[in-house]
Amino acid sequence: MADEEKPRPVIPKGEPYIKTDVIDPTFMMQYDACTRCGECDKWCPVLDAKDGDRKYSPMDKISRFRAFMGQSYGLKAKLFGPKRLDEDDIQDFADAFFHCSTCGVCASVCPAGINTVDMYEATRQQLVMRDNGPYGKTIMFPKLIGEYRNPYMKDQKQRLDWIPDDVEIAEEADVAYFAGCTAGFNQQVLGVATARVLNHLNVPFIYLGEEETCCSSALIRTGQPHKGDIPKLNALHNVEALEARGVKKVMFACAGCYRVATIDWPKLIGRKPNFEVVHVADLLADLIKQGKIEWKKSFDNKIITYHDPCHLGRHCGVYETPRIVLDNLPGLKFVEMDRIKELQRCCGAGGGVKAGIADVALDIASERVRDAQAVNADILASCCPFCRRNIGDGRDNVYDQQGSTNFDLRDNPENTMQVEDMIVLVAELMGLSTKIKSQEEEDKAAGVEAEAPKHLIDL
């Protein structure tokens, strides 16, 4: 965005340079509530990844926007007309503003209780509307999600491709599984594991399949919900389709989709859906408490730690149930990393950062991996496909950096830290296959029996 030459907007004389029509009045007020205490700066993962460059400080971003607003709508602007703002300055600010994973740790620590995530998303939309954003490749999201109804350019019919023959999907049930695009197309092991676990636990579920459309999280987080009104249309479509099937609960294993269904769907459609939104960790924790889960496999005394996905933890308040599940997995010692729960360090993938500013996402993920290394974790688990992917990249990056000096790792590559989703670990320890359909078919064709993962032992 910053490097592209683009025509300057023509602002009529007397008009403010930045409009605020899509920013809620209470969000506008929040820009003036900042006490500039700097608490957000201490925790911001992007500022950390940018080596403290003040341009990326959440506090200074707020100050810059407040200054723009003062120059456009303050006393002087009323008396003498809005000040002509420098377009390069606005673009520079916008670029910095899109360097944010909207993880919300700044909101957790803000003494004034500023809801930075909602405020930032609305401001991003305003910047996108005046052509100062979004950043990098995220500009493609509206086209992809609008045209294909998923960000992976897949045909809707392929939403059924991940379903293995052994998985039973009910025609009617109280529970629906909303797989989402990433588990459906990109990290199919998550969809397979979730479906097999639900089958194994005798939880009948329906799946919308071709009817399911993208939750549109990527559009909302990057300030593009207005483009084609796609998030609203998709929310209406998904909610109505699920309600038409008469389900009482909709189950999610993806933190991003869960966040959208919990927080954004009601806002977008203007009412609460007629079903309960649950995360698969809630169901598993409940069954563990009731003693209804029997493990067939075990790890061989490994250390596991948990990374709270921002969308599941800080945004929706789900902190305990994944911990209950992981703490109960056999053969694992559960340890906590530094910076957890509401103060958790973001993996760096959210807010369009992974897609738009990959180097920043990688640096942030690498820090998270170092947090896990500090507690000697063998497994870093999470409940979000984006965290899984980005922390996995961070792990590879850290090991690339350490590879030349870490002789243990060089000589024993199997000691590499495993980055995995909770649901995959659960499936494996239940003795269920986590192989996706295509691999199983290949195995079958080759006459090879499916094997349990080698790092597990039988109970």
Next chain:
Amino acid sequence: MSDVSNFSYYSGISDYGEISAFIIMIGIAMFAILIFLLGMYLNMQKWGGGSASHFLKIFLKSINHEKLGHHKRQSLVITIIFDILLQRRILKRSPFRWVMHMLIFIGWIGMFIFSMIFAVFEVLHEIGIGHFDLVEIRGSLGFGNEVFGYMLLIGLIIAIARRLAISDVVKRTQMFDWVLVLGTLVITLTGFIAEGLRGPVLDATSGAWTFLGPSDLAEILALSHVAISLLFCIAYIPYSKYMHMLAAPMVLLVNGGGE
């Protein structure tokens, strides 16, 4: 110029030329309030996308209102007591900063409330609604004023020391921050000096500053102190970092105490 026997106004002077000190103070106070209201109106207009009434409507609707898709909110009473008055969100992050901020917050609010109380008596007295012994009332507020004044002073000294000594804080400090801290410090110090000089004028035998003896400067300094207090601590609020004193509690109310 000074009439010691009639030294009853908060400003510390009775008459100033042809115009009574009371009129001067009321004039400055009215001016300060008007500038404050204008600034608040402009801010609310800015927040409300051009309409202050739209902002107020949305703001009032948002207080204690369960928003679609948001977590269950804590009660309004809890937000007011724990988050706004006791500022537990600062305490959670830094007990040191909490002490500093509470000293400034309580000191400032205390001084403001005491000044308002005395101003009410003074106005009622001057317009003839009641007849009060203003010297006595002033005396009864003296101890509180001292305590709040010292709290404010200590808090400000910590704030300044922090902005000068802690490297992270030094790096992120802007003129926007300095204006507030130094401006408040100037007002606090002039308050102490005005009070110190006023003591010997009222009673030549008591007070820590009696060694100076009665001073002609007492009147003008007291008037100046009140004038800049009104202008800086009231009129300037909507145009400065002082705005957080109003906006932050409003945000906490809207966000149910924050995330």
